[in-house]
Amino acid sequence: MRQTYAVRSLIIVIGLVFVGLAVIVQMVRIQNSEQAKIFISQGDRYSGEFSMVYPERGEIYDRGGHLLAGNRTVYEVGVSLAEMENPEKLASVLGTYLGLTYNEVLNKLIESPESWEYVVIQDYVGAETVSSLQELMKQMEDASDDGLNGLGFKPHFQRSYPEDSLASNLLGFVTRDGRGYFGIEEKYNDLLAGNPVQVWVPRDPNKAMEIPKVPNGTTLVLTINRDLQAKVENILDEALTNYGAENGTIIVMDPRNGEILAMATTPRIDLNNYTAYFSTYDNGSQYNRAIGMAYEAGSVVKVLTMAAALDTGTVTPSTTYIDTGSIEVGGITIWNWDRQAWGQQNMTGCLQHSLNVCLAWIATQMGPQSFYGYMERFGLGHQTGIDLSGEAMGRLKVPGDSDWYNVDLGTNAFGQGVTVTPLQMMMAVSAVANDGHMVTPHVLYSMLRDGHQYNVPSQYAGSPISSATANTLNEMLAISLEQESSQALLPGYRLAGKTGTAQIPTDFGYDANHTNVSFIGWGPADDPQFMVYVWLQRPSASIWSSETAAPVFSEVAEQTVVLLNIPPDVVRLQLAVTK
C-alpha cells in the first residue's frame, strides 16, 4: 500500500516538475521569439512619449526694465475621440464658446480618420475662454452629465506685446510657428527662442529624473527708452497730420556710444495682431524705414561734404566763396535751391543758407578721389551694422561705376544722386558730434541668461575726420542754426544741426512738386548727449525742411532733454562747476 502511494506521489511529482519545466521552457521560448520583440517594442512605445520641449521665449525689455515683449498662456482645445461620448453636445458647446459653427465642430469630431485618437478643434484660445469651458465641464460632471467627455486643453505660450504698436518697427514680431520676423525678434531669434529639445517622457515614475530641464530663451534689454519712444511716436504721428506727410521716421541716438534711444517710423502695426503686416506694407523694406529704406536725403549730406573739405584743408570756416547762383560741373549746370545768387559767403554761410552751388564747388576743389574716399569712410553705401534685421545699404556711385558721371561729384555734394538710410546719416554725422569718432548704432543693451548679465559694449566705426575738424564743424552748425533763427532751436539749449530738402527722383526725372524733408541735429552743442534725425516723406503743407522737419526736431529735442534729465546749458554748466 505504502509503495503504491510512493509510486503515485512520484508520478505526481514528475508530472508537476514536467509542467513546471514546460512553463519555464515556454516562458523562455516566448521571451526570445520574434513576436516577443514586437511586443517589447510595443511596450516600449507605450511606456512614454517623445515630446518636443520648447523653452519659454526670452523677454524683451527697454532700458528702464519695462516689458516690451513677453509671453502669455494660450490653449489648444481638442477632443480625445476615444473618450468622446456625445459629439453633438461637444459641437454645440464648443461652437458657442469658440466662435465656430456647429457643423464645423461636428464635422471635425465625426469625420476624423479612424486612426486619429485626438482632434484639435482650435488653437491659441485665450485663458478666459478656457476657464469658462473648464467651469462648465465641472458643472456638468457634478450633474453626472458626460456630454463634454474627451474635451481637453493643452497650454502653451504665445508672444505678447503689452505696448501694442509701440516700437513695432524695431521689435518685429513672432508668428505662430514661433519664428521671429523683422527687427529684434528676427535678428536675435535664435537667442530668444532658445534650443528646443526632443525628450522621451516616460510614464514610469521611477524614470522621472530622466526628463532634462530645458533652459529658457535669452532675455534681452534694449537701449530704447520706452517713454521717449512713445513721445517720439506721438510727435511723428502729429507731424504727419500737421504737415500732410505720407510717412515719416524719427531716430534719437546717443552720439557718444551709438545707443538708439528711440526709433519711430510709420506706419506701425499692433504686434499682437501681426497679420496686419500684409495689409499695411507693400514690401519688407517699408517695415522699418529708418534702416530699410534708402532715399536721396538732400542737404543733410552737406555736413559730410563740409567735414571732408575741412579735414583735408580744402577750406576753412573763413574761406569765402562768391556765389553766383549756379555752377557747371561735368557739363551740367547746378543751381541753388532758390536759383538765386547769394554773393560772398564764408563756409558757415554756405551751410546756413544751404547753398548747393557752394558745396558743389567744394567737392570739385577736393576732387573725386578725395571726396568719395571720405564718403566711403563715413560709411555711405555700406550697412551700419546695427543689430536689427532688414537693413538696406543705400547707394553711393563712385568714379568707375558705369552709371557715374562727372556731374555726380557736384550733386552728391549736396545729397542728390546718392541714397542713404536715416540711420546711415546718423552714424556718419556722429563723427561730427563725437570728436571725430563714428559710432556703430545698436539697440541691444544687455543679455540675461541663466541669471547672468552680459552687457553689449559700444563699438566705434572709425574716425573719418579729426577731432579738430569735428569741433570746428560742430561750432559752424550751431552758429548757422542760431543765425538762421531756425525753428529747430530750443530755448535754453545750444543745438547744432542741418536741414535737408531733397527732390524725389522718378522714372522721368525729379518730381517738381514733392520733396523729402530731413533734419539732423544734436545737443547740447558743447557736450552732445543726443542726436535726432527727422525724415518726412512728401509733406504737403510745405516742401521745405526748415518749415516742417526743423520744428519737429525741436519738439523731439524738448522731450528728449526732459526725459534724459539734461538741464538747460546755464544750469548744466553751473552744476559742472559745483561738482
Place this chain on the structure above:
Amino acid sequence: MQATQIIHAYKQAPWRVQRQYVGAFLLAVIGMAMIAALYLDVTARAAVAGREIQELRFNTTTIQRANADLETQLANMTSTTEMERRALELGYRPVKPGELDYVPVPGFAAPEPAILLAADDITPRSQALPIEYTQSLIEWVDERVKTGGSR
C-alpha cells in the same frame, strides 16, 4: 561511550534531519521574502518619489506660466498709454523743460532697472576666501609638487 551513543542516536534521528532541511528552506524563504519586501518597499518609495517629482515638475511649469502671465498683465497695466491716461485723470500734465529744477546730489547714481538688478554681472570678482580655505589636501600636494615646494 554514552556520548558516542547520544551522537549516534541524534544523527540517526530522521525527523531531526528533516527539520534541519525544513529549517534551512524556511530560512531561505524568509530571507528571500525579506529581500523581496525590502525591494518592494524601496521600489514603492521610488515610485512615490517619482510621481511627486512628476507632479512638482508639472507644478513648476504651471507656476512658470502663471508667472509669465502675471508679468504680461502687469506690463499691460503699466503700459505707456495706460499710465498716461491714469496720470491725466489724476490731473497731471507733461512737464516743459523750463519748469524743471535741477539739484546736484553728491554721490548720486541713477538706479539700475529691476530687470538688471535680478541678474549677476559676469565681471569676474576677486576671490573672497584665501586658497587655503578652499583647497583640498590632494590639490595642495599637487600644487606643492608642481611648484617644487615654493610659492
